[in-house]
Amino acid sequence: MSLGSAGHVLLGLLVSLTAPALAQAPGERRSGYHDMSPSLQAMQDDEIANPGMLWVLDGEAMWNRKQGAAAKSCADCHGAVSTMAGVAARYPAFSGANPRPVDLAQRINLCRTDNQKADAYPYESKELLSLTAVVTRQSKDLPIAPPADPRLAPFVAAGADLFTQRQGQLNLSCAQCHEDNAGRKLAAATIPQAHPIGYPIYRLEWQSLGSLQRRLRNCLIGMRAEPYAYGADEYVALELYLASRARGMPIEAPGVRP
Amino acid sequence: MNAPMRPAVSRRGFLAGSGAAAMITVLPVTAAHATPETLDAAIREVTGGKKLNAGKVALDIPPLVENGNAVPMKVSVESPMSAKDHVKAIHVFNEKNPQPHVLNAYIGPRAGKAIVQAHIKLADSQRVVAIAELSDGTFWSTSAEVIVTIAACTEEVT
Amino acid sequence: MANALIRMPKTAKRGEVIEIKTLIQHPMETGYRAGMNGTLIPRNIIEDFVCTYNGVEVCRMKLSSAIAANPFISFFTTATETGVLFFRWTGDEGFKVEETVSISVA
Numbered sequence: 001m002s003l004g005s006a007g008h009v010l011l012g013l014l015v016s017l018t019a020p021a022l023a024q025a026p027g028e029r030r031s032g033y034h035d036m037s038p039s040l041q042a043m044q045d046d047e048i049a050n051p052g053m054l055w056v057l058d059g060e061a062m063w064n065r066k067q068g069a070a071a072k073s074c075a076d077c078h079g080a081v082s083t084m085a086g087v088a089a090r091y092p093a094f095s096g097a098n099p100r101p102v103d104l105a106q107r108i109n110l111c112r113t114d115n116q117k118a119d120a121y122p123y124e125s126k127e128l129l130s131l132t133a134v135v136t137r138q139s140k141d142l143p144i145a146p147p148a149d150p151r152l153a154p155f156v157a158a159g160a161d162l163f164t165q166r167q168g169q170l171n172l173s174c175a176q177c178h179e180d181n182a183g184r185k186l187a188a189a190t191i192p193q194a195h196p197i198g199y200p201i202y203r204l205e206w207q208s209l210g211s212l213q214r215r216l217r218n219c220l221i222g223m224r225a226e227p228y229a230y231g232a233d234e235y236v237a238l239e240l241y242l243a244s245r246a247r248g249m250p251i252e253a254p255g256v257r258p
Numbered sequence: 259m260n261a262p263m264r265p266a267v268s269r270r271g272f273l274a275g276s277g278a279a280a281m282i283t284v285l286p287v288t289a290a291h292a293t294p295e296t297l298d299a300a301i302r303e304v305t306g307g308k309k310l311n312a313g314k315v316a317l318d319i320p321p322l323v324e325n326g327n328a329v330p331m332k333v334s335v336e337s338p339m340s341a342k343d344h345v346k347a348i349h350v351f352n353e354k355n356p357q358p359h360v361l362n363a364y365i366g367p368r369a370g371k372a373i374v375q376a377h378i379k380l381a382d383s384q385r386v387v388a389i390a391e392l393s394d395g396t397f398w399s400t401s402a403e404v405i406v407t408i409a410a411c412t413e414e415v416t
Numbered sequence: 417m418a419n420a421l422i423r424m425p426k427t428a429k430r431g432e433v434i435e436i437k438t439l440i441q442h443p444m445e446t447g448y449r450a451g452m453n454g455t456l457i458p459r460n461i462i463e464d465f466v467c468t469y470n471g472v473e474v475c476r477m478k479l480s481s482a483i484a485a486n487p488f489i490s491f492f493t494t495a496t497e498t499g500v501l502f503f504r505w506t507g508d509e510g511f512k513v514e515e516t517v518s519i520s521v522a
Contacts, residue, residue: 043377047421047423051486051488053421054486057419189324189407189411204327205412206413207443218411218412221413222412356446356481361477363475364478365475366474368472369474369492372492373490373491375490376489378483
């Protein structure tokens with residue numbers, strides 16, 4: 001057995017041991033897309049009506065633009081952006097000698113600082129969202145595929161712990177809404193299962209594209225908890241856990257949600 | 259911010275005060291909004307007081323929307339779109355946004371089909387009115403009621 | 417830099433009625449929203465959209481604060497001859513975006 005597949009088994013065990021009550025059979029998993037009205041589903045499906053495609057278009061132009069002291073474009077190293085197919089499906093992941101896993105936006109910023117010798121883009125900046133959007137778009141309809149890397153296991157476990165931990169003034173955990181009450185109504189909204197497959201996502205509430213970190217922050221504010229700063233390890237751990245939970249589900253990015 | 263163009267709506271305040279929807283955030287918003295009177299005045303501006311006939315116009319808009327920030331809307335007018343008999347303009351108005359205008363589209367026989375679409379903003383549940391201005395000087399109209407629900411978990415201003 | 421997406425057929429038969437769909441990046445700030453400090457955020461919208469076909473206006477729209485952010489609009493026109501469709505969006509704060517798309521009509 002290769003190290004990779006051993007890690008895969010270990011990771012699976014860890015997740016099932018840390019959160020036995022939360023395991024969902026793949027057939028029961030459901031994208032929030034299916035809870036939207038037909039008109040919003042059509043908005044997501046139609047590339048010319050999905051506003052998230054404007055960020056993808058911007059990202060495409062940025063992909064070929066020379067940046068930083070190294071005067072290199074993304075394309076100079078990677079070739080056409082289409083070569084990124086499947087990449088977003090594997091993140092968060094370890095990258096190079098970085099001691100902690102990073103999400104895709106952080107990975108793009110590592111490319112900027114290490115290879116382009118440019119400044120990292122701020123979280124939620126139009127530039128970072130656009131590059132993340134165009135890279136993720138290349139994985140549309142591909143299954144979420146967290147890497148079989150044993151180093152990820154403790155971080156996935158930390159994410160699972162965070163997901164089930166009560167917090168904030170409302171003393172709620174993520175799981176209480178998105179596992180125990182998923183599919184039920186909160187006011188007029190159907191509570192989704194919280195799969196990370198549409199990010200970066202165009203939320204009508206935001207009237208903009210936004211990252212999964214922004215959405216997690218949004219939930220923490222809703223729970224009346226102190227949100228972690230953008231880029232915090234806690235977000236990456238949650239992103240990792242959500243990816244492991246959504247393994248195999250097809251990527252929709254850029255999704256549209258109310 | 260989470261309540262674009264929303265006038266001081268008491269429902270939001272009520273919900274925020276009730277335990278079941280404690281996640282809703284209340285922010286003070288300007289109280290300006292269109293009224294049936296300002297809607298009528300805006301319509302008179304394009305019709306010049308001429309009679310609005312029922313028919314010819316179809317307004318395709320979802321009856322229930324999850325968020326009023328982007329509501330898909332389609333207006334279609336029955337017309338041969340010939341040089342002699344065509345639609346000159348399509349006007350759309352709303353009843354309860356801060357102001358009554360949505361859009362005015364000026365087309366002509368070259369359009370071939372008198373159909374326009376747009377994503378629009380609705381600040382609250384309300385009536386949307388579509389009017390077609392024909393080449394013979396007549397006006398035709400229809401309207402639709404849209405219920406706008408409020409998102410349960412919204413983000414505070416950042 | 418503002419982005420615009422335009423979708424329409426590259427080729428058409430003479431006399432064919434074609435649909436033109438457009439999407440453009442713009443906040444469409446209504447002018448009715450209050451910021452954190454309670455003061456109104458100034459209006460910043462696209463007010464006018466125009467499409468000409470070989471120099472002849474085929475569609476013009478007056479937009480308002482009730483148009484969604486990142487406006488999507490669509491309309492129809494008749495393919496009359498090979499040529500260029502020109503699109504222009506203008507609005508508050510000197511906003512102006514112009515795009516052209518060619519069409520081949522047989």
